[in-house]
Amino acid sequence: MDARRESEATPMKNRTTVERKSERELVVTRTFNGPARIVFEAWTKPELFKQWWVPKSMGMSLLSCDMDVRVGGKYRLQFAHGDSQSAFFGTYKEVAPHSRLVWTNEESDEGSVTTVTFEEKGGKTLLVMHELYPSKDALDAAGTGAADAMVETFAQLDELLVTLGASSGRRDK
Amino acid sequence: MVQYTQARLDDSFAALSDATRRGVLEQLGRSDASITDLAERFHMTLTGMKKHVGALEQAGLVTTKKVGRVRTCRIGPRRLEEETAWIERYRQLWDARFDELDKVVEELKRKEKVNGRKKRE
Numbered sequence: 001m002d003a004r005r006e007s008e009a010t011p012m013k014n015r016t017t018v019e020r021k022s023e024r025e026l027v028v029t030r031t032f033n034g035p036a037r038i039v040f041e042a043w044t045k046p047e048l049f050k051q052w053w054v055p056k057s058m059g060m061s062l063l064s065c066d067m068d069v070r071v072g073g074k075y076r077l078q079f080a081h082g083d084s085q086s087a088f089f090g091t092y093k094e095v096a097p098h099s100r101l102v103w104t105n106e107e108s109d110e111g112s113v114t115t116v117t118f119e120e121k122g123g124k125t126l127l128v129m130h131e132l133y134p135s136k137d138a139l140d141a142a143g144t145g146a147a148d149a150m151v152e153t154f155a156q157l158d159e160l161l162v163t164l165g166a167s168s169g170r171r172d173k
Numbered sequence: 174m175v176q177y178t179q180a181r182l183d184d185s186f187a188a189l190s191d192a193t194r195r196g197v198l199e200q201l202g203r204s205d206a207s208i209t210d211l212a213e214r215f216h217m218t219l220t221g222m223k224k225h226v227g228a229l230e231q232a233g234l235v236t237t238k239k240v241g242r243v244r245t246c247r248i249g250p251r252r253l254e255e256e257t258a259w260i261e262r263y264r265q266l267w268d269a270r271f272d273e274l275d276k277v278v279e280e281l282k283r284k285e286k287v288n289g290r291k292k293r294e
Contacts, residue, residue, distance in 0.1 A: 012273075034281070053270060055269035057269045
């Protein structure tokens with residue numbers, strides 16, 4: 001049941017876990033097979049960040065990536081999704097090299113605060129990403145947004161689940 | 174608990190990866206049906222339909238009950254909770270990102286090793 005134990009049991013592919021800690025908080029964890037200074041670098045240098053933030057399965061491309069990684073510095077990511085474009089931007093609140101990053105998301109008044117910690121142990125790094133939303137609705141909406149970015153298979157599955165949920169719900173009455 | 178749910182979701186997603194099986198689930202969402210009914214509706218052999226129903230049953234999406242010579246299929250008992258599915262999609266997104274980040278980390282480690290060797294030379 002413990003995510004960390006599980007990732008140690010399978011050294012080839014480390015497990016990503018997501019947990020909803022409360023109505024307003026999400027926590028994502030993952031271990032990387034490298035020292036914290038390297039993992040931190042990959043989160044803070046745009047030329048490296050660009051290589052992993054938008055995997056192919058998202059069906060989007062990253063048009064630009066500006067990151068001024070210092071307290072009070074801004075970041076801005078510009079995406080293309082089909083014919084439409086969107087941006088992800090905000091401010092860095094805390095920058096502790098190789099151990100901690102905190103930034104705000106400022107696309108709306110309901111933006112989240114993200115805290116990423118990097119904890120090195122035996123040459124590996126445990127990464128914990130904590131997202132705090134101003135309300136439950138904001139978290140739900142953000143989750144739906146992230147889901148929209150995922151591949152069509154999931155959209156189709158969603159439709160099916162709604163259909164199934166509706167019909168089996170009726171049956172229970 | 175979370176890990177258990179994710180393993181079950183893997184089964185569900187695998188079961189749902191097939192168009193016929195999705196069709197069968199939709200059909201069963203409307204009404205229970207026998208394997209014979211389903212085979213006819215989807216223009217399949219009984220054996221073929223039994224396999225599809227078996228996959229859905231294993232994923233916990235369908236239950237079957239044999240009465241006399243007729244095996245009746247119905248939806249359930251386990252329904253995918255909307256929230257669980259949502260979290261799983263979010264996890265898949267981050268997992269895909271982190272797989273790419275693994276590659277970046279490997280590349281940086283490789284470069285450091287090469288640079289370290291140069292410095293010593």
